[in-house]
Amino acid sequence: MLEDEYDRDRRRLPRHLRSRPEPERPFAFELRPAVRTDMADVREIYNYYVTNSVVTFDEKRWTHRRWVEKFDHLSKLGLPFLVAVSPAGQVLGYGLVSPWTGGKSGYRYTVENSIYLGQAAAGKGLGRALLEALIAACEERGIREMVAVISDKGAEASVALHEKLGFIEVGRMGKVGYKFGRTLGTVYLQKHLTPVKRPSLLSRLRSR
Numbered sequence: 231m232l233e234d235e236y237d238r239d240r241r242r243l244p245r246h247l248r249s250r251p252e253p254e255r256p257f258a259f260e261l262r263p264a265v266r267t268d269m270a271d272v273r274e275i276y277n278y279y280v281t282n283s284v285v286t287f288d289e290k291r292w293t294h295r296r297w298v299e300k301f302d303h304l305s306k307l308g309l310p311f312l313v314a315v316s317p318a319g320q321v322l323g324y325g326l327v328s329p330w331t332g333g334k335s336g337y338r339y340t341v342e343n344s345i346y347l348g349q350a351a352a353g354k355g356l357g358r359a360l361l362e363a364l365i366a367a368c369e370e371r372g373i374r375e376m377v378a379v380i381s382d383k384g385a386e387a388s389v390a391l392h393e394k395l396g397f398i399e400v401g402r403m404g405k406v407g408y409k410f411g412r413t414l415g416t417v418y419l420q421k422h423l424t425p426v427k428r429p430s431l432l433s434r435l436r437s438r
Contacts, residue, residue: 257354261363264311271295271321272313273350284384284414285346287407304328309341310367314356323347325360327368330377340375341368345388357391365395365423370424374381381407382415389417397421 264272277291304311304326311326327341345360378392382402393399397419399416407414 245278258317259314259351259356259359260317261359262436263313264301264313264324264326266298266301268292268321268324272324273297275311275321275324275346278349279346284381284407284409284412285388287381287409287414289409307333308371310364310371312363312367313349314347314360321348322351323356323360325364327364327373327376330375339373340377341373342377342379344394357388358395361391361395364381365421369423369426374423374425376421376423379420380417380419382417385417389419392419392421395421 231382236250242335273292273294276297279285280288280291295358301311307329309327309329311324314322316322323346325343327343330337330340343364345357345364345418347356365376376397378388378397379387381393382404389399398421399404399417400420402415404415405413405416406416
């Protein structure tokens with residue numbers, strides 16, 4: 231027996247004496263309204279998808295300043311912007327809604343949702359929790375319709391999630407996007423909401 235083989239076998243403990251690996255900690259998170267200081271983490275989560283996927287058609291990474299401006303704008307309109315954080319305070323994902331078609335006054339009761347998860351949080355139910363919380367928050371604000379615009383490639387899980395929560399596919403557009411050297415289409419899904427109070431927080435949109 232070679233010396234290295236001898237040393238290797240000698241160091242191997244019997245199975246019953248080997249230390250057991252620590253069990254994986256259960257995945258835990260808390261949902262809360264986003265604050266300005268979350269935007270650095272939100273930027274990193276979003277920019278991963280900008281550079282690595284066709285989930286978003288953006289081709290240029292967003293700056294921190296651009297995210298702060300978006301946060302301030304949505305806050306002024308009173309629209310929900312939520313983050314999911316770990317027990318240690320790490321931002322795991324986020325969800326927000328924006329005015330449909332950029333906020334023309336005639337669309338003031340309709341919003342478009344957007345949900346993105348950090349890579350370590352994918353596949354653990356966080357996307358569903360964020361979307362459910364966004365729906366509830368929008369209903370509290372008097373919003374009547376929620377729309378999702380999803381890439382027709384690479385986002386099958388997102389389409390399935392929306393359909394599970396009552397969204398209905400209302401249309402498709404082919405070859406309207408182009409990224410990474412290929413053409414892309416979009417899937418449109420819509421959900422009718424049940425407002426629980428008058429949409430006074432959206433009154434500012436009427437002046438547009």
